[in-house]
Amino acid sequence: MADETVVNEAPAALAVEAPTPTPSPAPAPSYGGFRGRDDRAPREVDGVEKVVHINRCAKVVKGGRRFSFSALVVSGDTKGKVGWGFGKANEVSDAIKKATEASRKNRFSVHLKESTIPHEVTGAHGGGFIMLKPATAGTGIIAGGGARAVLEAAGVKDVIGKSLGSSNHANVVKATLAALGALRPADEILRARGKEIKERKAL
Numbered sequence: 268m269a270d271e272t273v274v275n276e277a278p279a280a281l282a283v284e285a286p287t288p289t290p291s292p293a294p295a296p297s298y299g300g301f302r303g304r305d306d307r308a309p310r311e312v313d314g315v316e317k318v319v320h321i322n323r324c325a326k327v328v329k330g331g332r333r334f335s336f337s338a339l340v341v342s343g344d345t346k347g348k349v350g351w352g353f354g355k356a357n358e359v360s361d362a363i364k365k366a367t368e369a370s371r372k373n374r375f376s377v378h379l380k381e382s383t384i385p386h387e388v389t390g391a392h393g394g395g396f397i398m399l400k401p402a403t404a405g406t407g408i409i410a411g412g413g414a415r416a417v418l419e420a421a422g423v424k425d426v427i428g429k430s431l432g433s434s435n436h437a438n439v440v441k442a443t444l445a446a447l448g449a450l451r452p453a454d455e456i457l458r459a460r461g462k463e464i465k466e467r468k469a470l
Contacts (some may be wrong), residue, residue, distance in 0.1 A: 303394050314344035316367055320436040329431025339436055340366035343420030350374035350439050361439040378450045382424040385453060395438030396431040413440040421447060
């Protein structure tokens with residue numbers, strides 16, 4: 268009788284141990300669809316990249332239509348550097364990739380004052396005109412379209428913007444970049460006026 272009880276307990280122990288290893292390999296195949304997100308992750312470390320506009324062009328040929336795409340991208344490190352890029356390709360992803368690489372090469376430094384700009388400035392390019400004014404902390408970016416993308420990529424958090432000309436995306440982006448490039452720090456302005464830097468506290 269004692270031998271029979273031992274034999275009966277052995278399969279029960281085996282039955283309990285059998286299902287334990289099964290759940291571990293099950294979730295592994297479900298992560299294959301996130302490969303694209305992992306490929307884009309390193310770009311966030313380098314800064315911000317924003318697609319402002321994608322244009323589609325159709326060429327009529329004997330067999331039908333051939334489509335090509337152009338992309339306008341703005342990139343920056345959110346710490347005072349910003350640039351723009353333009354790319355063309357037969358696929359949207361390739362056009363964005365070309366524009367992104369061009370925007371990284373065209374980056375330049377911008378003079379900022381904490382979270383806003385040091386003074387009011389106006390920029391123009393082609394038919395696009397934009398006016399930027401400094402704002403107090405907490406105001407946010409009061410601008411839209413390509414101007415907002417440029418300001419966010421440059422690291423400006425509080426500013427008031429107004430587009431005064433063409434609404435073309437490329438002209439608005441280039442006008443905003445021209446306005447940011449015209450910004451000057453207070454020390455440089457005082458030197459240009461022939462005043463010493465010590466007098467800036469009284470201004």
